[in-house]
Amino acid sequence: LWEETLEDGQYAIHRLGRGTVVRLEDVGAEACAHVMVHHADLPSERLNLADTTKVQWQLYPTTGSVLLSDRGRVLMTIVGDTSGRHDTICGAPTATGRPRLILALAKVGLDRRDLAPSISFFKGVRVGRDGALELDTTGGGNVELRAELDVYFSVVNVAHCLDGRYPVCTPLRITARPGEPTAADDPRRLATPEIERAFLNTDDWAGCGR
Amino acid sequence: MTEVAARAPWSGLIAAGGTLAITDLGGNQAVDCLLYVADDTQERYCAHTTMAAQRNIFLTAGTVLMSNEGRAIATIVEDTCGRHDTIGGACSQESNTLRYGHHTKQQHACVENFLAEGSRWDLGKRDLVSNINWFMNVPVEPDGTMGIVDGISSPGLRVVVRAEVALLALISNCPQINNPCNGFNPTPVDITVAEP
Numbered sequence: 001l002w003e004e005t006l007e008d009g010q011y012a013i014h015r016l017g018r019g020t021v022v023r024l025e026d027v028g029a030e031a032c033a034h035v036m037v038h039h040a041d042l043p044s045e046r047l048n049l050a051d052t053t054k055v056q057w058q059l060y061p062t063t064g065s066v067l068l069s070d071r072g073r074v075l076m077t078i079v080g081d082t083s084g085r086h087d088t089i090c091g092a093p094t095a096t097g098r099p100r101l102i103l104a105l106a107k108v109g110l111d112r113r114d115l116a117p118s119i120s121f122f123k124g125v126r127v128g129r130d131g132a133l134e135l136d137t138t139g140g141g142n143v144e145l146r147a148e149l150d151v152y153f154s155v156v157n158v159a160h161c162l163d164g165r166y167p168v169c170t171p172l173r174i175t176a177r178p179g180e181p182t183a184a185d186d187p188r189r190l191a192t193p194e195i196e197r198a199f200l201n202t203d204d205w206a207g208c209g210r
Numbered sequence: 211m212t213e214v215a216a217r218a219p220w221s222g223l224i225a226a227g228g229t230l231a232i233t234d235l236g237g238n239q240a241v242d243c244l245l246y247v248a249d250d251t252q253e254r255y256c257a258h259t260t261m262a263a264q265r266n267i268f269l270t271a272g273t274v275l276m277s278n279e280g281r282a283i284a285t286i287v288e289d290t291c292g293r294h295d296t297i298g299g300a301c302s303q304e305s306n307t308l309r310y311g312h313h314t315k316q317q318h319a320c321v322e323n324f325l326a327e328g329s330r331w332d333l334g335k336r337d338l339v340s341n342i343n344w345f346m347n348v349p350v351e352p353d354g355t356m357g358i359v360d361g362i363s364s365p366g367l368r369v370v371v372r373a374e375v376a377l378l379a380l381i382s383n384c385p386q387i388n389n390p391c392n393g394f395n396p397t398p399v400d401i402t403v404a405e406p
Contacts, residue, residue: 050299053356056307059297070321070338072304079382089267089297091258094280113336115278117258118377127350131293132270135262161262185390194308201307 002176003138006031008169011097011156013104015040016147019180021079024155025120028170029139032160033121035090036101037067040150042207043110045069049088050115054188055194057152059088059127064188066195067119073202074148074195077182083141085124089133093119093161094155104154123160135162139170146201148181216396217385219323221331223248224373227406229287232344232381233368236397238361240346240384242300242320243286244273244338245284248376251333252276255284257340263378266295267350269342275371278339283377288370291363295348299356300324301386310388323382343384344369346391360390368400382406 002014002022013016016022025035039045048070053059055068062084074126092098102112121143124136137160147153156173182189182199213235214220224230232241245255256278261267263276264308270293275284304319305330306314323339350356385396 020378048299048340049232050297050340051302051305051308054298057356059356063303068305068308070302070304070335072302072308089258090262091256094256094259094278098278107236111252112278113252116339117256120313127354129349129352131266133265133267152390161405162265193311197308197312201304 001178002174004174006155006172006174010157011100011104011175013107013154015047016151016153016176018147018150019178021144021179022153022174022176023144024121024143025142025173026083027173029137030167030170031157031172032123032169033172034097034101034156035121036115036118036154038110038114038152039069039075040152043114043152045071046114046116049077049119053171058137059149061086061088064191066198069196070200072174073205074198075151076145076147076197077188078143079146080142080144083122083143085122085136085138087120087125087160089122089125090120090161092120092156093158096103096158097105097156099155104156108152119162120195123163125162129204133162137145137163137165146179146182149206212401213398214383214401217318218329218382218383219328220401222379222403224377224379224403225372225405226376229370229372229404230379231368231370231402233366233400234345234363235365235399237365238268238363238393239399240391241344241346241399242382242384243342244380246323246378247277247394248285248378251337251378253279254339255342260296267297269296270294270304278404282374284374285372287372291345291367291369294369295343296340296347298343298346298348300382301384314388317387318385320382320384322400328380358389358391361393
């Protein structure tokens with residue numbers, strides 16, 4: 001469906017239909033994918049990282065984690081992750097990431113008012129007991145995300161804001177394939193009561209809107 | 211001095227160089243707060259930029275509050291509580307359905323307060339981003355597990371923020387009754403704005 005490679009400093013936005021699986025690959029071990037997700041039918045609904053982490057009681061997303069919107073719905077599910085090093089705390093760098101995410105959003109008629117804190121893949125931020133942040137710069141691997149609603153998927157490839165090595169990002173390969181939303185009997189959907197209720201809210205939108 | 215009732219919203223302007231003081235009157239009361247640059251509300255408090263800039267998730271005295279444009283917009287100049295949260299976000303009707311079940315949907319929530327109070331300043335859903343939770347205690351375990359646990363605040367503790375540019379503050383005195391963030395019992399807080 002969608003095939004694109006982002007070099008350092010490049011960005012893209014794509015509409016992904018419900019069920020589509022997008023794969024991000026850190027081919028040279030120095031990519032950092034800053035991602036924002038909006039509900040295409042209702043763009044004021046978007047990724048809410050506070051709800052995403054709080055509702056799942058987990059700051060470090062990986063396979064089986066869901067990306068929640070501010071309306072209690074599942075925008076995307078992480079269905080594959082060979083990296084395990086991601087960041088829900090620091091967001092896209094204000095000097096390099098944010099302006100490009102704003103350009104991406106402009107392509108679908110959205111503006112800087114629509115940009116909320118984004119998630120970053122392939123550079124891991126960990127929190128110490130004292131609250132201090134550490135960056136794990138081990139790169140490589142891939143992440144697969146399934147759209148559970150029709151979404152706008154925005155991504156920019158720039159170095160993480162805590163990365164004091166100031167690396168030039170290696171290419172980020174993006175591929176998408178068609179698929180089905182997470183099935184009613186999928187164990188991931190039933191993993192916790194919170195995730196199950198988020199999918200019920202998602203089905204409610206998808207079903208009523210048909 | 212303004213006493214903000216339990217569960218109620220508040221909003222107001224803080225002049226550049228002025229201060230916003232919030233006092234926890236009853237103890238263990240989370241106070242959800244968003245800050246906007248007064249003359250351009252699309253520039254606003256950014257939890258992520260703030261945490262990245264100080265390389266720490268906890269807000270306390272000395273923390274510089276950053277905007278989404280990477281600008282220092284406020285500084286915590288006094289804090290008798292010790293630390294505050296900015297990863298937990300605001301409770302909403304929708305997230306309450308996930309966390310506590312659909313029977314809690316019609317309970318009052320911080321996002322309802324933000325929407326109602328924000329509408330007076332032409333702010334809407336698109337303007338709501340990750341907020342500050344004054345007096346709320348959200349520790350993170352080594353495996354990434356987050357808790358919302360009993361507060362470390364008590365009656366009379368306060369935090370004072372100095373505005374570096376003219377700011378609009380949007381506040382929800384958190385009405386949540388399903389977790390310990392308010393000790394299961396929302397109480398009033400005092401808000402005092404001072405000129406430079």
